[in-house]
Amino acid sequence: MEKTSTDIKKVNIELDEIVLAFESSSPTNHFFIDLEKSEILNINEFTDYKEISFEEVDENLDRYIAIPKKESSEEFMRMEQFIMEIDDEAVREELFTTIKMRKPFRNFEHTLSKYPDLMEKWYKYHNKEIENTMRVWLKQNNIELAGEEVRIRREFGAREISKAEFERLDATIKKELKDFSPQACSNCGFEGDNFFMRLFMVDALPECEKEEEALHREMKKEFDINHFWTSTFDGSNIVILAASRCPYCGSDDIIFDF
Ligand SMILES: [Zn+2]
Numbered sequence: 001m002e003k004t005s006t007d008i009k010k011v012n013i014e015l016d017e018i019v020l021a022f023e024s025s026s027p028t029n030h031f032f033i034d035l036e037k038s039e040i041l042n043i044n045e046f047t048d049y050k051e052i053s054f055e056e057v058d059e060n061l062d063r064y065i066a067i068p069k070k071e072s073s074e075e076f077m078r079m080e081q082f083i084m085e086i087d088d089e090a091v092r093e094e095l096f097t098t099i100k101m102r103k104p105f106r107n108f109e110h111t112l113s114k115y116p117d118l119m120e121k122w123y124k125y126h127n128k129e130i131e132n133t134m135r136v137w138l139k140q141n142n143i144e145l146a147g148e149e150v151r152i153r154r155e156f157g158a159r160e161i162s163k164a165e166f167e168r169l170d171a172t173i174k175k176e177l178k179d180f181s182p183q184a185c186s187n188c189g190f191e192g193d194n195f196f197m198r199l200f201m202v203d204a205l206p207e208c209e210k211e212e213e214a215l216h217r218e219m220k221k222e223f224d225i226n227h228f229w230t231s232t233f234d235g236s237n238i239v240i241l242a243a244s245r246c247p248y249c250g251s252d253d254i255i256f257d258f
Contacts, residue, residue: 010145013145013146029045034052035063078129094111156204157203161199161200166199169238181257182254182255182256188251190248197244198243200223202215204239229241
């Protein structure tokens with residue numbers, strides 16, 4: 001039978017288990033999903049621990065799928081992205097210097113340990129990023145987790161972009177955002193150039209209607225914003241939301257021009 005992109009494979013495995021396998025992977029530590037039994041299988045060449053053999057995997061590629069390995073270049077990008085979003089300039093610079101040294105990962109964690117709040121933020125941020133990476137990978141491989149259909153994303157990590165942070169964004173993104181501006185109020189028709197634009201960053205785009213609703217709930221709860229515009233940029237995984245409020249009637253249902 002020919003395989004089509006609509007062949008969705010459902011497995012009864014938690015996302016956490018896949019994240020853990022990914023995090024534990026190394027060039028000698030391999031993990032596979034057994035699509036038939038809904039299990040994660042491990043081959044550790046270093047300790048000679050084997051729950052399956054490479055031969056079996058190779059002979060049943062429809063059944064066993066290799067979980068991707070953690071790449072240090074991607075891990076480095078996660079660190080950089082996290083540092084870029086730190087508001088305190090001194091801490092930001094300190095961390096940037098740290099990761100330019102030898103053993104950047106170890107030095108990064110060592111420096112972070114001086115700032116417990118930031119450390120906690122980093123672990124949360126990191127975990128979310130890995131979860132997203134795994135979600136994208138599962139989707140590309142047409143694998144659906146049984147519990148995942150109902151367990152929609154609850155948090156998008158929406159945060160307001162400060163002026164300083166805006167200045168640090170990539171030049172092309174800045175340009176696109178500068179061309180994008182609030183023009184008129186949908187509610188009362190007020191027009192003019194005294195609309196104030198607020199920008200927010202989120203961890204990911206909503207992928208279904210339910211997630212769309214969840215993002216709206218988060219924006220309402222955190223910032224009292226009902227209407228916003230979503231922007232993505234070619235060659236970047238940055239997602240930016242723009243919102244404004246009518247200076248005349250206070251509505252946030254604003255028409256933007258771009
Ligand atoms: Zn208005």
